[in-house]
Amino acid sequence: MDAAPRAFTDLPRDPELGVPVPFACGTEDAYADPGTVPSARELDKRRVTQCALSRICGVCGAGLGRPLAFLGSPVEVGRNAFHFPPAHVACAEALVAAYAGVTAPVLGQDEVPGPWMLVTTASFEFVRANREDLDRRPTFQPTALLTESRAG
Numbered sequence: 001m002d003a004a005p006r007a008f009t010d011l012p013r014d015p016e017l018g019v020p021v022p023f024a025c026g027t028e029d030a031y032a033d034p035g036t037v038p039s040a041r042e043l044d045k046r047r048v049t050q051c052a053l054s055r056i057c058g059v060c061g062a063g064l065g066r067p068l069a070f071l072g073s074p075v076e077v078g079r080n081a082f083h084f085p086p087a088h089v090a091c092a093e094a095l096v097a098a099y100a101g102v103t104a105p106v107l108g109q110d111e112v113p114g115p116w117m118l119v120t121t122a123s124f125e126f127v128r129a130n131r132e133d134l135d136r137r138p139t140f141q142p143t144a145l146l147t148e149s150r151a152g
């Protein structure tokens, strides 16, 4: 059984950072080891794939419409390749607001992104890493940006 979608305010909290833990970080996995606590630091590979293939929000876990929002670092915007799955615009905005005071690398980022960037798009490609890629994680590549803004 996988977790049902949840309202943003019902997301579990990361006990260390005190922030809501989004769907893509693998909250309350029924198969997780006992004693596993929700963590906002790393992405859950299985959840990321589920978000991509089922077009569900990386924050709340519910189905996505259009536009889609991607949240990431300026580097990710520059490469047009994001690690965090697509989200509802409102979910992405709520997440970035909640993470405003966080000074640790979170949501699959290797470092603190500086300003979080928010882009919107109507569609994306899910790109799996090649064997020779240093970073073996899949990325989300928006096909055409509708908007790009500094989010926090």
Ligand SMILES: [Zn+2]
Residues within 6 Å of the ligand: 057, 058, 059, 060, 061, 062, 087, 088, 091
């Ligand atoms: Zn959502």
